[in-house]
Amino acid sequence: MSEPRFVVVGGGLAGLMATIRIVELGGEVDLFSLVPVRRSHSVCAQGGINAAVNLKGEGDSPEQHFLDTVKGGDFLANQPLPKGMCHDAPAIIYMLERMGVPFSRTPEGRLDFRRFGGTLYHRTAFAGATTGQQLLYALDEQVRRGEADGRVRKFEFWEFLGLVRDGEGVCRGIVALDLRTMQVHAFRGEAVLLATGGPGLVFGRSTNSVTNTGSAAAAAYLEGAIYANPEFIQVHPTAIPGEDKHRLMSESARGEGGRVWVPRKKGDPRPPGEVPAAERHYFLEEKYPRYGNLVPRDIGTREIYDICVNQGLGVGGEMMVYLDLTHIPREELDRKLGGILEIYEIFVGDDPREVPMKIFPAVHYSMGGLWVDYEATRDGLPDPSSPRNHGTNVPGLYAVGECEYQYHGANRLGANALLSCIYAGKIGALAATRYAANLRSSSEGAPSSLYESEKARWTERFAALSRMAGPENPYRLHQELGELMTREVTIVRDNRRLEAADGKLQEMMERWARIGLTDAGAHFNYPLAFVNQLRNMLELARIITLGALQRDESRGAHYKPAFPRRDDDHWLKTTLARRALEGPVLTYESVDTSLVRPVERRYD
């Protein structure tokens, strides 16, 4: 009998880790990715990965890491999985170290750690300022080893379209589009793991890569998977604006001592170097003496908004503040932050070693995503042997990484994303193989008509899309979507405007049906694929907006001035979005706070 074969969609950290684990557990993997996996969005992560190994003698511990994570998420996270993640973090770091990740070192040759937001400990291991790239490469290399051994088949330049489900609703495989030939194919799998990343492109320009449309997660949602906490979107306080995308300026810049300030005088025309220290408003340090510039991202972003919009103190009157590294020695900056300084130099043209950077907040990460389950042991840790871990409500469909909603609650702490991707990939893979071992009938035996009919349905759908000949340009429509979502559904939210935004989104869905395509190509017809993605982005945009509209409180990244406080009595709840015929339906379920009782979240 052949080895059980699994489908993994997405080749970032979560998908690659899942692939490595499945192979290690005796399975084989068909790995699908829009881009060669080594080019996945994890490559953009800069600052580092958290693990409380306490190599600086500060008394740090996995339990403290867990407490910081849950508090950072404003107590909206179900607690067992983050607890498991924080306790496994040291082992994950050591695994990555053994895989050859060139982590930055101390003089003794050990791993170095830096500070990051939302904690008072040096807990973040890093490889210069391109940690995500280095982690992705290490996992990519291990997957390539599996590929060389014939255990992994890669399908790169393939796009996930939808699920193949049998008569009982069990997920038995996927339908995918070969972008090289624009042909649709169906694939069998004992289980399917989605590791398809976040939906940054729903907001038009974000810090995300262009493949981060959220389209795959939305497709699963449209086929019955529950999408949880869609309204929790992280806006990163420090990015540099661009026409094609906004580029992240890592939190590690502040972790290494970078200071955020604006001139105290409104409209001060002087260049930053000529503003004397006494006339600089270090607003984060003044308001949050304990955490200073390293408050969690939701707080940093709101403070920048307050300074720029409410107080009118933004640099040049714009939504812009200084992020200042000029007091740090050049050599240290080059060694620890070289990668991000280079980005600033290339795209802005100034040398951040000499001139304070001008930065602004940009959409960065989705805490929400596909709803996934877990099973906890009596001591509150996830039970690693449970096939329920990371399973969606669709049997046989798993989700790992940014495309699911666990771990981060209402706000993610910096350097916890890489960790949650790898941890989720690890335990999600184990759960999927357990699930497959318990299956009464293998997908190998599923009738081929199941696959043929789904393939035919999607082939017909793409044929219909390619015939669209209306007046709307899909890229301009996407631009409008992004402008609307960024304006109405990011840092500050208001119910009347959210309602209006949802109306606009429904109009855009109608306009979507009037799109026209000018590309009839049978190879790499990206515009055609984009039209399908755009539809899915609009579906996600609606549940993000409706989730925000319903939630009358302020918690983590979700902030409504009309409801400025967290309201645990009514809203210590996970939002569950389901797709019904008439549109999205939102319900709520309680949060598992069995390990730490929610308290007021303060950083001052």
Place this chain on the structure above:
Amino acid sequence: MGEKTIEIKVLRKDAPDAPSRWERFRIPHRPKWNIVSCLMEIQRNPVNAAGSPTAPVVWDQNCLENVCGSCTMLVNGRARQACATLVDSLGTAIELRPLTKFPTLRDLVVDRTPMFDALKKVKAWIPVDGTHDLGPGPLLSEEDQALRYALSQCMTCGCCMEACPEYNSGSKFLGPAPMAQSYLFLIHPTGRLHQTELRRIALEPGGINDCGNAQNCVRVCPKKVPLTEAIAGLYRETTIQWFRDLFSRPDR
């Protein structure tokens, strides 16, 4: 007052076996735009310079911040990342072509599979025992880390392959990037445990001995990967192995 515009000439191809053709576009000039912003403008307004509707230009892209390696193309004849190339640095006439050392699949999209296959050939990975908790990895000096980190920033973009005179259809040479990756794993403490195997692979046809030492690679690398330093290092390693094998390998 007329709006300032730039003219972009793109070498297009509808299918792998279709003929290439030039198409011209005229787009508004905006300060700080990069090549990708220009191509996105064409997506939003897919009309060529003659005013005829056309298919938007197709190119590879992902991160748009010079770290994923996707959007390599020839910009005014030079291999570089489209995202990291600002139009202000180019004047008002821009010419875009696909890389020439790889098969063109569509417009500016090329097939760089050979680069990834080469990484398999040189075994560019650490042969870890497993993902379970085996404790910390080997200690590493700051100096060794710095070199490995510099080499590990290679984003498989293909600029060095385009520039290398030895990497061509008539040669077996795997190219500069895979050679540097071979060295990256050879100098890791765990890789050292397999140095004989790794050095012998690098000695095979297509390996280090096919490098002509033109040093073009290091000049075009967008990540400033010390390619020639790695190649020189690999050359030293393989020379040692060659001598060893000459005197001791029974099958020679």
